[in-house]
Amino acid sequence: MKEESQVRALVERYPYMFKLSNTLDLYAGWLPPFVVLCDEIDALLAGRPFVFHFLQIKEKFGRFRVYFYLGLPTCEPSTAVAAQELAHCQAAIQQCVESVHAACASRCMVCGTSATLRRDGSLMLCLCDEHAKWSGQDSPWSSAKIRMDRPSPR
Numbered sequence: 219m220k221e222e223s224q225v226r227a228l229v230e231r232y233p234y235m236f237k238l239s240n241t242l243d244l245y246a247g248w249l250p251p252f253v254v255l256c257d258e259i260d261a262l263l264a265g266r267p268f269v270f271h272f273l274q275i276k277e278k279f280g281r282f283r284v285y286f287y288l289g290l291p292t293c294e295p296s297t298a299v300a301a302q303e304l305a306h307c308q309a310a311i312q313q314c315v316e317s318v319h320a321a322c323a324s325r326c327m328v329c330g331t332s333a334t335l336r337r338d339g340s341l342m343l344c345l346c347d348e349h350a351k352w353s354g355q356d357s358p359w360s361s362a363k364i365r366m367d368r369p370s371p372r
């Protein structure tokens with residue numbers, strides 16, 4: 219699956235973002251905006267001493283959701299200036315995350331084409347017309363889920 223190698227490359231490029239073991243719950247159709255998000259976050263952090271990593275990346279009620287941690291390293295004195303800059307950076311990253319949440323709300327979680335949120339019994343799924351026809355064992359979660367081995371710690 220080509221998405222798996224894309225994710226592997228992403229983790230190798232930004233290992234600091236993915237240091238938690240249960241972080242990655244990614245779906246193929248939502249991957250492209252997520253890759254862009256990682257580049258944006260890395261650019262926002264450039265030259266700053268902050269600690270950043272993802273807490274959770276997952277599907278929740280048919281929506282793509284990203285949660286992250288941003289803070290000062292323990293060695294850094296927590297001055298008013300540092301706190302202000304941290305708050306500024308936090309807001310900028312949150313804005314990028316929100317725009318990815320919004321973009322993925324209209325992307326099929328399987329293929330990434332135009333989709334709407336659909337209710338199937340108690341399930342909520344964000345699917346295009348084609349993938350909304352799924353049945354039986356081949357659920358969008360299992361078919362679109364990007365299966366990953368944990369990256370080796372470095």
Ligand SMILES: [Zn+2]
Binds near residue numbers: 331346348349
């Ligand atoms: Zn689709």
